[in-house]
Amino acid sequence: MSEVSENNAAVLTRLRRIEGQIRGIHRMVDEDEQCMDVLTQISAVTKALQSVAILMLEGHLAECVTNAMDDNTVDMNEKLSEVTAAIARLVRS
Amino acid sequence: MSEVSENNAAVLTRLRRIEGQIRGIHRMVDEDEQCMDVLTQISAVTKALQSVAILMLEGHLAECVTNAMDDNTVDMNEKLSEVTAAIARLVRS
Amino acid sequence: MSEVSENNAAVLTRLRRIEGQIRGIHRMVDEDEQCMDVLTQISAVTKALQSVAILMLEGHLAECVTNAMDDNTVDMNEKLSEVTAAIARLVRS
Amino acid sequence: MSEVSENNAAVLTRLRRIEGQIRGIHRMVDEDEQCMDVLTQISAVTKALQSVAILMLEGHLAECVTNAMDDNTVDMNEKLSEVTAAIARLVRS
Numbered sequence: 562m563s564e565v566s567e568n569n570a571a572v573l574t575r576l577r578r579i580e581g582q583i584r585g586i587h588r589m590v591d592e593d594e595q596c597m598d599v600l601t602q603i604s605a606v607t608k609a610l611q612s613v614a615i616l617m618l619e620g621h622l623a624e625c626v627t628n629a630m631d632d633n634t635v636d637m638n639e640k641l642s643e644v645t646a647a648i649a650r651l652v653r654s
Numbered sequence: 655m656s657e658v659s660e661n662n663a664a665v666l667t668r669l670r671r672i673e674g675q676i677r678g679i680h681r682m683v684d685e686d687e688q689c690m691d692v693l694t695q696i697s698a699v700t701k702a703l704q705s706v707a708i709l710m711l712e713g714h715l716a717e718c719v720t721n722a723m724d725d726n727t728v729d730m731n732e733k734l735s736e737v738t739a740a741i742a743r744l745v746r747s
Numbered sequence: 748m749s750e751v752s753e754n755n756a757a758v759l760t761r762l763r764r765i766e767g768q769i770r771g772i773h774r775m776v777d778e779d780e781q782c783m784d785v786l787t788q789i790s791a792v793t794k795a796l797q798s799v800a801i802l803m804l805e806g807h808l809a810e811c812v813t814n815a816m817d818d819n820t821v822d823m824n825e826k827l828s829e830v831t832a833a834i835a836r837l838v839r840s
Numbered sequence: 841m842s843e844v845s846e847n848n849a850a851v852l853t854r855l856r857r858i859e860g861q862i863r864g865i866h867r868m869v870d871e872d873e874q875c876m877d878v879l880t881q882i883s884a885v886t887k888a889l890q891s892v893a894i895l896m897l898e899g900h901l902a903e904c905v906t907n908a909m910d911d912n913t914v915d916m917n918e919k920l921s922e923v924t925a926a927i928a929r930l931v932r933s
Contacts, residue, residue, distance in 0.1 A: 569686070573680060576679055576680040576683065577680065579676055580673060583673045583676060587666060587673070590665050590669065590710075593662070597740050600744065604743040604747040606703060608747050610700050610703070611700065614696045615927060618927060619924040622924070626905060626908060626916055641898065645898040647689075647693040647694070648897060649894045651931050652894060652931055654701050704835075704839060719815060719823055723815065723823075730809075734808050734812065738805040738808070741804060741838075742797075744834075745797050745800070745801060745834075746932075746933075758869050759869055766862045769862060773855040773856065776848055776896075777848075779848070782897075782926075785896060786896060786929065789889055790929040796882055796885060800882045804875075830876075837879065837883055837886075
């Protein structure tokens, strides 16, 4: 399995778990559980989503750099602007 | 329908939509879509989760205050410490 | 010293410290220190600012509730909308 | 002026402005201004700090890639791990 697809497999596993966590939160609200406990779970899922984003970003940066080193025609400035914009969205969300 | 259950109904609808968005992200990664597009979706879901948390917090604060005004034996300091701790977790996540 | 002014004194002390931290970051950039070290400092100041915000919010919530219990003409819904909007800004920033 | 020092100059200007904003918040608290207005200012400074961090990160990524392309002995994996750790701290703060 290549490094990219290994990374993807890890991302998919985590997304599956996050989907289950969201369903758990739905059930908690449905059963009128304590608001504070629901908020704790929402914070946990938010953190889990951020970790998935960082994992993807790490894989993407490595891929960008490898491509740039193999192929001089890649416009690295454009790639980096794209990556920076994605980081900015994550930091601000 | 009481104010509390109206709020809960709105929260449940949003959680259902978020669950669908997570499944959408899973499919995007599975089909090897552009990393940048996946990250944009993750930022959107993170924002949606934060909105759910704020909606719940608003309902909870209103309930706390109503209870405190109806019943003088409620320990308001304890309630407020709980709420502040939940806000802190949200701000830091 | 009243509870409000005690809280304010704590906030002022922290803000003074944060001002010093910003000056420290300025000096680090000026002296071309490692980018990674500067970013670590910026993360620390961001966290410190969030803690100040949460400290202020806690004091404000306590004040709101005390006022509402003393004076029935206070429009609690309006107050809570204001507080929720402030929390939303903090969570999203 | 090189690209790096241009970036640094922009960072320094922003940090100077942020220092002034922190002093402004200090004065607001000292003069007992509305809590909600202070919180709005704190959110604004937090956003300004995040923008500085992203500006620095952008400069750093560009530098890393340029160095890697000029010098094959640079350990790119190590650099990327460092950058990812810094991004993770920013996203979580």
